[in-house]
Amino acid sequence: MNELSGVRAAGSTAFLDGGGSCGRLIAEREWAATALGPIGHWPQSLKTATAILLRSPVPMVMLWGEDGVMLYNDAYSAFAGGRHPQLLGSKVREGWPEVADFNDNVMRVGLSGGTLAYRDQELTLHRHGTPEQVWMNLDYSPVLDESGQPAGVLAIVVETTERVTAEKGLREREERLSFFDDLGLATRALADPFEIMAVTARMLGQHMHASVCAYADMEPDENGFTIRGDWAAPGSTSIVGAYLLTDFGETAFRELSAGRPLITRDTLLELGPDEGAGLLSLGLKATVCAPFIKAGRLAALMAVHQAEPRNWTESDLSMISEATERSWAYIERTRSEVILRESEARLRGVLDGMGESLAVLDRDYRIVDLNAEALRMDSRPRQEIIGRTHSEAHPNASPELEARYRKAMSERVPVSLEHLYEWPDGRETWIRMRAFPIEDGLAIFYSDITERKQADEALQLASERAHAEAAEREAILSQLGEGVIVADSEGHIIFVNEAAERLHGVKLLGIEPDRYSETYHLLTEAGKPHPPLELPLARAVLRGETVVEARWRIRRPDGTEVLAIGNAKPVTDADGKRIGAVLTIRDETERHAAEAALAESEERLRLATEAAEIGFWDLDPANDHLFWPPRVKAMFGISPNVSISMTDFYAGLHPDDREHVSAEFARAIDPQARALYDVEYRTIGKEDGVVRWVAAKGQGLFDQKGECVRVLGTAIDITERKRAEQHQRLLIDELSHRAKNLLAIVQGVAQQSFKGERSRDQMVAAFEGRLGALSAAHNILTRERWESVPVRQLIGDTLAAVRPIDERIRLQGADTLLPPKTGVSLAMAIHELATNALKYGSLNNDVGTVVVSWSAEGGRMHLEWREQDGPIVHPPTSRGFGTRMIERGLASEFGGTVVIDFAPTGVVCTVDAPLPGVDG
Numbered sequence: 001m002n003e004l005s006g007v008r009a010a011g012s013t014a015f016l017d018g019g020g021s022c023g024r025l026i027a028e029r030e031w032a033a034t035a036l037g038p039i040g041h042w043p044q045s046l047k048t049a050t051a052i053l054l055r056s057p058v059p060m061v062m063l064w065g066e067d068g069v070m071l072y073n074d075a076y077s078a079f080a081g082g083r084h085p086q087l088l089g090s091k092v093r094e095g096w097p098e099v100a101d102f103n104d105n106v107m108r109v110g111l112s113g114g115t116l117a118y119r120d121q122e123l124t125l126h127r128h129g130t131p132e133q134v135w136m137n138l139d140y141s142p143v144l145d146e147s148g149q150p151a152g153v154l155a156i157v158v159e160t161t162e163r164v165t166a167e168k169g170l171r172e173r174e175e176r177l178s179f180f181d182d183l184g185l186a187t188r189a190l191a192d193p194f195e196i197m198a199v200t201a202r203m204l205g206q207h208m209h210a211s212v213c214a215y216a217d218m219e220p221d222e223n224g225f226t227i228r229g230d231w232a233a234p235g236s237t238s239i240v241g242a243y244l245l246t247d248f249g250e251t252a253f254r255e256l257s258a259g260r261p262l263i264t265r266d267t268l269l270e271l272g273p274d275e276g277a278g279l280l281s282l283g284l285k286a287t288v289c290a291p292f293i294k295a296g297r298l299a300a301l302m303a304v305h306q307a308e309p310r311n312w313t314e315s316d317l318s319m320i321s322e323a324t325e326r327s328w329a330y331i332e333r334t335r336s337e338v339i340l341r342e343s344e345a346r347l348r349g350v351l352d353g354m355g356e357s358l359a360v361l362d363r364d365y366r367i368v369d370l371n372a373e374a375l376r377m378d379s380r381p382r383q384e385i386i387g388r389t390h391s392e393a394h395p396n397a398s399p400e401l402e403a404r405y406r407k408a409m410s411e412r413v414p415v416s417l418e419h420l421y422e423w424p425d426g427r428e429t430w431i432r433m434r435a436f437p438i439e440d441g442l443a444i445f446y447s448d449i450t451e452r453k454q455a456d457e458a459l460q461l462a463s464e465r466a467h468a469e470a471a472e473r474e475a476i477l478s479q480l481g482e483g484v485i486v487a488d489s490e491g492h493i494i495f496v497n498e499a500a501e502r503l504h505g506v507k508l509l510g511i512e513p514d515r516y517s518e519t520y521h522l523l524t525e526a527g528k529p530h531p532p533l534e535l536p537l538a539r540a541v542l543r544g545e546t547v548v549e550a551r552w553r554i555r556r557p558d559g560t561e562v563l564a565i566g567n568a569k570p571v572t573d574a575d576g577k578r579i580g581a582v583l584t585i586r587d588e589t590e591r592h593a594a595e596a597a598l599a600e601s602e603e604r605l606r607l608a609t610e611a612a613e614i615g616f617w618d619l620d621p622a623n624d625h626l627f628w629p630p631r632v633k634a635m636f637g638i639s640p641n642v643s644i645s646m647t648d649f650y651a652g653l654h655p656d657d658r659e660h661v662s663a664e665f666a667r668a669i670d671p672q673a674r675a676l677y678d679v680e681y682r683t684i685g686k687e688d689g690v691v692r693w694v695a696a697k698g699q700g701l702f703d704q705k706g707e708c709v710r711v712l713g714t715a716i717d718i719t720e721r722k723r724a725e726q727h728q729r730l731l732i733d734e735l736s737h738r739a740k741n742l743l744a745i746v747q748g749v750a751q752q753s754f755k756g757e758r759s760r761d762q763m764v765a766a767f768e769g770r771l772g773a774l775s776a777a778h779n780i781l782t783r784e785r786w787e788s789v790p791v792r793q794l795i796g797d798t799l800a801a802v803r804p805i806d807e808r809i810r811l812q813g814a815d816t817l818l819p820p821k822t823g824v825s826l827a828m829a830i831h832e833l834a835t836n837a838l839k840y841g842s843l844n845n846d847v848g849t850v851v852v853s854w855s856a857e858g859g860r861m862h863l864e865w866r867e868q869d870g871p872i873v874h875p876p877t878s879r880g881f882g883t884r885m886i887e888r889g890l891a892s893e894f895g896g897t898v899v900i901d902f903a904p905t906g907v908v909c910t911v912d913a914p915l916p917g918v919d920g
Contacts, residue, residue: 020074023054025085036069036089045145049154059159062143064152068092068107079157081127098131099123106140110153116140120164135164172315179207179319180326189729192656193331194228197302200327202231204304208316211236211307212284215300215327216243222257222298236307239282249275252289257298262289263317266309279305286310288317290324300328362441365390365405372676377448379425396422405435405442412437418449455567455584458484483566483585489578503564503587505556546570551588563588615715617698619646621669621708632715635694637685654682654691668698671706677713693722789823791816791863795852798827802834803843813854816861816915825893826863829886833865833909842870842906861894861915867906875902 026039036042042050046064050071053060059079061072070092077084087095092103102123109116118138124131137158145151183203190196197215205213214230226242245253249271255262264287267276279287286306292299302324304316357374359367366389375382385393391402404415414436421431430453433446483500487493501507546569554562566585570578615632619625626649630640636652638644650658661681668677677698682691698713792811799805818826830852834843842848848870854863867873876883883900886909891898896913 020054022072022074022077022085022088025088026050026054026071036064043145043151045143045151049143049152053154059157061155061157062152063092063103063107063110063155064143066107066111068103068153070095076157079127079159082129083127096125098126106153106155110140110142111150113142113150115142120160122164134159134161136160169315175207176315176319179203180322183323183326187327187330189726196327196331198229198231200302200323201229204302204320204323205231205233208304208319209233210304212239212305213303214239214305215302217300218298223253225301237283239284239305243278248278251275252278256289256291256301259291259293259298261291261317261321262287263312265311269309283307286312288312288320290320292324292328294328294332302327356445356447359444359446360438360441361390361405361444363409365409365442367393368441374446377429378423379427394424396424401433404433405444408435408437408442451567454482455569455582458582458584483587485583485585486571486580487583488580494580500585503562503585504554505558505560561589563592615717617696617713617715619698619711619713621711635692635715635717636683637688637690637692639687648686652683652686654684657681669700669708669711671702671708674700674702677711680718692717693719788817789820791818791826791854794818794823794827795830798830799834799852802831803838808843808849810849810851811853812851813863814856816854816856822893825890829890829898829909830865832883832886833907836907837867837870840871841873842867844871845869848906856915859915860896861911861913863911865907865909867908870906872904873902873907874904 036046039047046062049062053062053071054073056073057075059073059075061070061076063070068091070087070090072080072088077088080087083095092107093100096103106116116138117140118136120135121138122133122135125134126132127134137160139156141154142150143152143154183200186199186203187196190199201213201215204210210233212230212232214227216225216227218225223245224242225245227240230238230240232238245256251271252262264270264276264279267279267285267287270276271279273280279285282305284305284307286309287303289301289303291301294300302320304320357377358369358371359374360369362368366387367385368387370378370382370385375385378385390405391397398419398421401417401419401421404417407413408415414434416432416434418430418432420428422428429448430450431446432449433444435442435444483503484495484497485493485500486495496507550568551563551565554564556562564585565588566583568581568583571580571582573579615629615635617629617632618627624645624647626645628638628644633640633642633644636644636649638648638652650662653661661679664675664677664679667673667675677696677700680693680695682693684691694715695718696713696715698711700708701710701712703709791813792815795811796805799809803809834850837843837848837850842850849868851866851868852864853866854861856862887898887900890911891913894911894913896911898909898911898913901908901910
């Protein structure tokens with residue numbers, strides 16, 4: 001404070017002239033009660049210092065004497081806020097009690113002759129009666145009295161709160177965006193709500209440095225809740241379990257039930273020991289619990305807890321709220337997608353389970369979908385039909401059919417047609433078609449009515465020619481491949497074609513109905529004779545019933561047996577009176593033999609599936625008897641020797657999969673639906689707790705009464721396939737993300753390389769060199785499958801792209817791994833340093849060296865680039881692209897500090913930063 005010694009003042013108050021309001025206050029106050037005494041008695045040094053600070057536009061305050069009596073200017077009075085003017089003339093410890101210890105140190109150092117300087121010093125002040133966080137630049141210097149000894153301290157105070165807050169807010173926004181980007185990537189491929197919430201809790205808890213982060217589902221009564229999972233920091237305890245909201249006090253119940261968050265910064269202080277007992281018993285002294293409201297009711301909770309009191313910031317609360325909303329929104333969207341897929345699968349099952357064929361045409365008459373029955377009837381692979389127009393797929397279709405389709409499409413009316421259709425493979429069948437307009441095309445239902453047509457034609461022929469010559473009837477009906485027997489109203493057989501007689505092996509004409517079974521040995525499957533009236537023909541004639549596909553055995557006189565299947569239908573006249581019946585019979589012997597061969601083939605298939613690790617299962621629905629081989633039991637985490645039932649099967653399913661598996665199984669055993677049982681589900685091992693994915697298929701077997709008597713199926717462990725699918729989705733997302741990052745890097749490199757006063761060749765060379773470094777880094781990352789990058793290999797390959805590695809370049813450090821994005825940034829920085837060393841630094845002569853060393857300890861990485869024995873280094877007059885990229889880009893990527901020192905002996909670049917985890 002030597003500059004004060006030359007300032008003089010006249011009179012007791014003259015030196016206050018021009019001092020503004022603070023100067024007038026000093027002059028007018030009664031200072032007798034203070035340690036300073038009347039102004040006229042002040043020492044000259046105090047007067048001089050006060051005159052200077054009063055005229056300064058910068059906030060300044062004089063702390064005089066051992067008690068630090070405060071004298072300040074108008075600029076400082078604005079800083080003092082609501083404490084001005086009472087602060088003027090008070091002792092500093094009493095004026096600013098909340099920072100008494102800080103000011104004690106200032107007085108101790110200043111009165112000892114020392115100086116202090118602080119930059120962006122954070123303090124908590126009560127300028128307006130409430131705590132306020134402020135940041136300041138502070139400079140303290142001693143003020144000497146007439147004897148040359150320190151008698152006071154002069155402080156220059158510049159508040160930087162606005163700037164620091166803005167910078168802090170920017171950092172928080174960047175961290176927030178980065179966090180939610182990482183959270184989105186981590187949960188994007190997850191479909192299980194528990195997994196989504198577990199990942200969210202872990203990442204949110206770690207990001208906020210919390211003690212515990214938990215998520216819970218509310219019960220329907222909106223009081224009981226269950227914490228399904230949580231993340232607990234080291235030293236903290238998990239709080240998973242069932243609770244009641246009312247156990248946590250009236251405040252918690254009121255706020256959360258109303259959809260408002262519960263926030264405590266000091267649970268004991270704010271809620272008290274009684275109301276806060278629920279939280280305090282769990283070791284939680286500060287809490288933010290965010291509710292999730294669905295359909296007007298409290299559905300779930302997300303909570304972040306601290307083991308010690310914590311002053312939650314608005315940024316903290318916003319982070320928790322947004323994380324909760326995003327997680328539950330993603331879960332709701334995921335559940336909706338699952339429901340949509342299940343709905344589509346059920347619809348597809350219904351369509352495929354229809355006994356009628358269905359084809360869907362678009363407005364261009366292009367076939368866009370077919371159900372299973374349509375594909376079975378067509379006998380062609382799906383890919384040969386879908387996507388082609390109807391005329392392309394069915395070139396033999398009649399013009400009348402095409403005309404009906406055009407009518408339905410243009411007039412938006414239903415149409416129908418029964419027609420004889422020739423299939424592309426030459427088959428001819430009678431088809432009954434019905435077409436209905438839909439929003440974007442036609443829905444066409446059709447079925448094979450060939451058998452009905454044939455029977456109708458035979459019946460019509462018999463009715464029309466009832467009195468015609470028998471020879472004429474026989475000539476016509478004998479040409480049918482099926483056996484035909486016609487009886488009169490009394491049951492007497494009046495016509496038999498050759499096929500029917502060949503089938504029976506005897507002449508049937510004239511046989512009495514009640515002698516039919518006795519004479520021709522008609523037997524059941526069990527070998528017992530039919531009662532006469534139970535025969536299809538007898539029932540049709542005597543009872544007037546229509547019999548569809550009755551089966552029986554015929555024992556011929558020569559001892560051979562034929563398995564027959566027939567349809568019987570009564571014949572009526574114009575008045576509806578029964579005048580007879582017609583029976584059509586087919587020989588099913590060969591088909592039955594083929595079915596036996598098929599059974600044998602299925603047994604071989606079962607053995608093959610066992611060899612292929614396909615589990616075969618067999619269910620008796622009536623007795624709840626379930627056969628599982630050891631392989632299928634292993635998929636449910638059950639020992640091979642343990643007996644199981646359908647109850648065990650459903651108990652082993654993941655809770656989210658039980659409903660749709662049960663629905664699909666019910667459709668499979670439904671006599672009307674008879675749907676193919678085809679599902680994928682998760683199991684939770686009964687004995688080992690392991691979650692596995694299983695693909696199961698099955699088919700019900702039905703008896704003649706239509707009851708399901710057996711269900712056979714297979715099961716395959718598809719856990720690895722599911723993991724591979726998930727991994728593939730992650731790789732595709734990551735590839736897209738990295739491609740965008742790469743284009744951004746190349747764009748930045750190009751913009752910086754092609755600017756300035758250099759020649760075109762120099763710009764091109766710089767650009768190609770930087771692309772080479774980027775390429776080298778990407779080659780390493782490609783070899784490492786973009787999961788991690790070794791630091792040594794990354795630096796070595798990058799340096800090799802600039803100059804061959806020899807004894808002048810030494811690499812020192814352990815094999816440390818970096819994430820891909822960080823590796824790319826480091827490679828670009830090493831390239832810039834190497835290029836600079838080759839042009840201007842230690843690699844520009846024959847003796848200079850470069851030592852690159854790194855270490856990773858305590859979760860931090862330290863890397864140093866040091867050049868030696870090169871030309872004398874002169875600091876650059878301005879920062880080029882390479883220097884800016886290293887100091888800013890690399891520092892930002894590492895989240896640490898990067899310093900380049902242009903020392904005369906050689907450039908030294910040091911990096912000190914947290915070592916990020918490597919997760920690919």
